Amino acid sequence: MARSTSAKSLWTAAAVGGGLALIAAACAGLVMARVALTVITPVRKRPQNQSIRAVDEDAGTVTLKHTPDAAVPGRYGLWFDDDTGYAKVGGVIQKSDANVERELQDVAFGDIRPTSRARLSGYYYLEPAELGVPVRSVTIETELGEAPAWRFPPADGTDTGRWVIQVHGWGATRQEGLRAVKTFREQGYTTLLASYRNDGDAPESADRRYGLGGTEWHDIDAALRYAADSGATSIVLMGWSMGGAVVLQTLTRSSSAELVHGIILDSPVIDWIDTLEYQARLLRLPDPITQGALRLIESTWSAPITGLGAPIDLASMNFVARASELDRPTLILHSDDDGFVPSTASRALAEARSDIVTLVPFATALHTKLWNYDEARWSSSIADWLDEHIV
CATH class of the missing domain: 3.40.50.1820 (Alpha/Beta hydrolase fold, catalytic domain)
Structure with a gap:
């Protein structure tokens, strides 16, 4: 009886282990497919990985979350609100560990305000x-x-x-x-x-x-x-x-x-x-x-x-x-x-x-x-x- 129970336990463990292995392989396959598709599928919308912390249009400044993109000198395009708005930003005025204040050169369209849905672009000119x-x-x-x-x-x-x-x-x-x-x-x-x-x-x-x-x-x-x-x-x-x-x-x-x-x-x-x-x-x-x-x-x-x-x-x-x-x-x-x-x-x-x-x-x-x-x-x-x- 003990031997039968032990054998049954081994078969159960093997079945569970095999099932987990199949699940792991399937998950790996799905990840591979997703990675491949990411590379070859045309993208229409870029990740919104930037945050606008503050805007002062009278002073001509915009404050962004400190990221490598936000801290680099130069002039860039700033898309915001899921790309429904666009502004041009200029040089860095000041920065801290948390924020980067930049020159706000022009708001082409949209209502610029603090938002977590924004991204910096190298385009600058749109038309x-x-x-x-x-x-x-x-x-x-x-x-x-x-x-x-x-x-x-x-x-x-x-x-x-x-x-x-x-x-x-x-x-x-x-x-x-x-x-x-x-x-x-x-x-x-x-x-x-x-x-x-x-x-x-x-x-x-x-x-x-x-x-x-x-x-x-x-x-x-x-x-x-x-x-x-x-x-x-x-x-x-x-x-x-x-x-x-x-x-x-x-x-x-x-x-x-x-x-x-x-x-x-x-x-x-x-x-x-x-x-x-x-x-x-x-x-x-x-x-x-x-x-x-x-x-x-x-x-x-x-x-x-x-x-x-x-x-x-x-x-x-x-x-x-x-x-x-x-x-x-x-x-x-x-x-x-x-x-x-x-x-x-x-x-x-x-x-x-x-x-x-x-x-x-x-x-x-x-x-x-x-x-x-x-x-x-x-x-x-x-x-x-x-x-x-x-x-």
Whole structure:
């Protein structure tokens, strides 16, 4: 009887243990799927991770919760009340361990008041009209349909055939590049701010997923053809964040790549695996979860989970490993405290291809906020590089 009871207890323990193991495996699978989907699903709403503590419109100040973003000098956009309001903020006036008081430059729309639903943005400008320069809204014929773009002439109004095509990043739109227009106009460039699939402006792909550069490059290839048809003879491709990955794919896969005389990369993704593993470490995800999420993105069998129309070959997006394939003058601007895309791959590529890559490192400018942090240095670095390297 005792032996029977003992055996029964062992079977019960085994069943419970097996059930727990299955539950643990299922939970791990769900986490992997969620991580993978977060990477490849276009985001329409950014996290509201900032708090407005106080507003004094008469004095022209706004007080924010002290965070790394809130404490960095420069000028930024401030979205509030779940992005229903927008203001422009300037330099830091004073700060404590708890709060940062900044200059309140302008409230574009919304009723700014203390709220826990706010976020800082590098966009700064939202519409071309804010720049006070001529602009045309144009459309680019892509394989998915018409993609809207903004086209700005050079400052002197003379199109010499030198163009720059700006490519925005993950979760962004062509508004991201408005702050760079002045720099290129003053250097005599026609500036095209392009859109690409699934960004909310351009047509959606059938799967409505990011290809992390592996599909979006087709739309920038179309932008190259548009520029060529419009008289461009020397094109610089500029990519912000994931836009850097799109630019690198375009450069190495486009049949119009001979028109590209150089590339500029701001806070770029140069190696997706390095970037995603870095983000996973920040989130303290166990490595098996991270690697499982990467496999989901890369695998054909996982399509019912990810929704991807085709797997993404992340290894082929490592341009440190592919450094020998690059042959155009390249300018990289990256901050070592980026917090989203590590500067390690940028530094590695600059070291591997010191013959063509110029790296301008920043220390405290965060992700894609280098212009905001130090516009003068950012602009002069680009202007000097264009003068030296691009014909």
